[in-house]
Each structure stands twice: as structure tokens, then as C-alpha cells.
Amino acid sequence: MKPLTAAKKLGVHLPATPEEFRAGEVSHERLRALQSDPPEWLRELRRTGPHPRPEVARRLGVTIAALKRNDMDLPLTTEEIRALLADPPEWLREARAGLARRREEDARARARREGRAARAARDGDGGPRR
Structure with a gap:
């Protein structure tokens, strides 16, 4: 899926995500991994x-x-x-x-x-x- 769609599903503002997240497609498997075990950048974005x-x-x-x-x-x-x-x-x-x-x-x-x-x-x- 497109990074914008993945960002919406994760509840984060796309421009605030790391470049490697914005650069390419996000597989459903990667999205599930981000949801179940969010990396520090995602936890920080959700927090602040x-x-x-x-x-x-x-x-x-x-x-x-x-x-x-x-x-x-x-x-x-x-x-x-x-x-x-x-x-x-x-x-x-x-x-x-x-x-x-x-x-x-x-x-x-x-x-x-x-x-x-x-x-x-x-x-x-x-x-x-x-």
C-alpha cells in the first residue's frame, strides 16, 4: 500500500515519518509488524x-x-x-x-x-x- 494509506492506518502524520517509510510501498505484513511491535520513531510520533x-x-x-x-x-x-x-x-x-x-x-x-x-x-x- 502507499505510505499515505499506511500512515492513516497507523494514525500518524505522514510528513513526520522517517524518509525510509515515505520512500516506498508498505506491505500488509510490514504494517501488521508496525502495529504489533512499533519501532521507537512510531511510538514517539504517537506520543508527541x-x-x-x-x-x-x-x-x-x-x-x-x-x-x-x-x-x-x-x-x-x-x-x-x-x-x-x-x-x-x-x-x-x-x-x-x-x-x-x-x-x-x-x-x-x-x-x-x-x-x-x-x-x-x-x-x-x-x-x-x-
């Missing part, structure tokens, strides 16, 4: 960054879209992420709160669906009531 957007979003507790809306969709180091979390700007507080609300709404909707499905199973009704 720079981290790719999905990892930055996960660590900040926001979506990638929220990062993009606020011009923050760039690789950040662990220290930069910690600094943002220690003194969050308004956009970060709003994005985290918005995501928490959406997750709560999704959980309530899921519970309603499961409740309806359980009632339908209990009542022997396979479909919606009319």
Missing part, C-alpha cells in the same frame, strides 16, 4: 506528534469539521493540544458542547428506536402501527 487531523479532533473532543471551520485543520503536537485544552478558546468550548449535545440526542434516539423494537417484538408486531 505532530498528529493528523483525525487524531487532533479526537484528542480535542471535536469533529474534523469543527477544526476546519476554525482554521485549525492542521497537524498539532501533543503540547499544542494540551495548551488548547488548558485554556480553550471560545470556538473549542462551543464545538465540544455541540458535539456532546449531538451525542446525547443520538443516544436518546437510539434508545427510542430500541424501545419501539422491543415493544414490537414483545407484542409480536413486525412493523409500525397504523
